[in-house]
Amino acid sequence: MMANVSAHDAPARPRAALSARGLSKSFGNFQAVKDVDIDIRHGRIHALIGPNGAGKSTVFNLLTKFLQPSAGKIMYGETDITRMDPAHVARLGVARSFQISATFGDMSLVDNVCVALQRPNGLAVQFWRPLSSLTRLRPRAMDLLDRVGLADMADHRAADLSYGRKRALEIATTLALDPRVLLLDEPLAGMGQEDVETMAGLIADVARDCAVLMVEHNISVVADIGHDITVLQRGEILSQGGYAKVSADPRVREAYMGTEDDD
Known part of the structure; x- marks a missing residue:
């Protein structure tokens, strides 16, 4: 147990x-x-x-x-x-895991979560802006990564994570929607x-x-x-x-x- x-x-x-x-x-x-x-x-x-x-x-x-x-x-x-x-x-x-769980392998963990944070922060229609425009979302993204035990890997590529850690990242991106x-x-x-x-x-x-x-x-x-x-x-x-x-x-x-x- x-x-x-x-x-x-x-x-x-x-x-x-x-x-x-x-x-x-x-x-x-x-x-x-x-x-x-x-x-x-x-x-x-x-x-x-x-x-x-x-x-x-x-x-x-x-x-x-x-x-x-x-x-x-x-x-x-x-x-x-x-x-x-x-x-x-x-x-x-109402959020379902595999509806929003796809991660961007070539992006860092923190940038993955920042992208997920766009909708609840009113930025969903600004998808064409560079990732640098999401800088103000980084503190919240780091909080979410910390919650799932990935804060120390925030700048690593998502593609380099183990399977279990990828699932943890998916949970973080899900939580970004504040379900x-x-x-x-x-x-x-x-x-x-x-x-x-x-x-x-x-x-x-x-x-x-x-x-x-x-x-x-x-x-x-x-x-x-x-x-x-x-x-x-x-x-x-x-x-x-x-x-x-x-x-x-x-x-x-x-x-x-x-x-x-x-x-």
């Missing part, structure tokens, strides 16, 4: 920052998601897990509006975002154990300031930092609750627990 990031120390659950009711999606005659209810709350990490073909990616894409639901409602706080486009939802404060809801698709995939522990701790820290949903394979990490867990099977909710509850559910154990095989 990773020290100081346990989900069991969390306070009582706050109001949902992002929620869905009756969320469903059909592709022709195939129903990929059926009647999913989910609440993603501020200051908490909500893990979405399930076996191959469970519908996790579809739910993820529905919540971030890259897919339109066939039925159901999606709320961002008190705002109905069911029919909004992804760009509008992102501007409201209220952060959705992470397999944030630990492909990492060695040391990087997994570092990134899990970082995600736990980030969740203190926003609501986090993550699709994740690594059950030990879900057990350590996940406050709320939704288990999907064939597009429907199989079990939902804390790790102790879902891991004790015999249906979950049969369908998923104890395996590392996932989509």
Whole structure:
């Protein structure tokens, strides 16, 4: 277990920052998601897990509006975002990791974060200006790099980072948008154990300031930092609750627990 990031120390659950009711999606005659209810709350990490073909990616894409639901409602706080486009939802404060996670390999870490800081600082339409024009954003960029443990590498090329550190840089560029809801698709995939522990701790820290949903394979990490867990099977909710509850559910154990095989 990773020290100081346990989900069991969390306070009582706050109001949902992002929620869905009756969320469903059909592709022709195939129903990929059926009647999913989910609440993603501020200051908490909500893990979405399930076996191959469970519908996790579809739910993820529905919540971030890259897919339109066939039925159901999606709320961002008190705002109905069911029919909004992804760009509008992102501007409201909903960020998905691989929507904005691409880094510029030939640029320094600090310049990568400065570029990401342009929109919240009103500079998004000034993309043709030289990087030197972003100098005033550097102090905030350095703060974000420090938060993800990369401040001492601020002037290194992003292309020279290890895989785990590239993912940390992606988190920093995501945080530059000051999101209220952060959705992470397999944030630990492909990492060695040391990087997994570092990134899990970082995600736990980030969740203190926003609501986090993550699709994740690594059950030990879900057990350590996940406050709320939704288990999907064939597009429907199989079990939902804390790790102790879902891991004790015999249906979950049969369908998923104890395996590392996932989509």
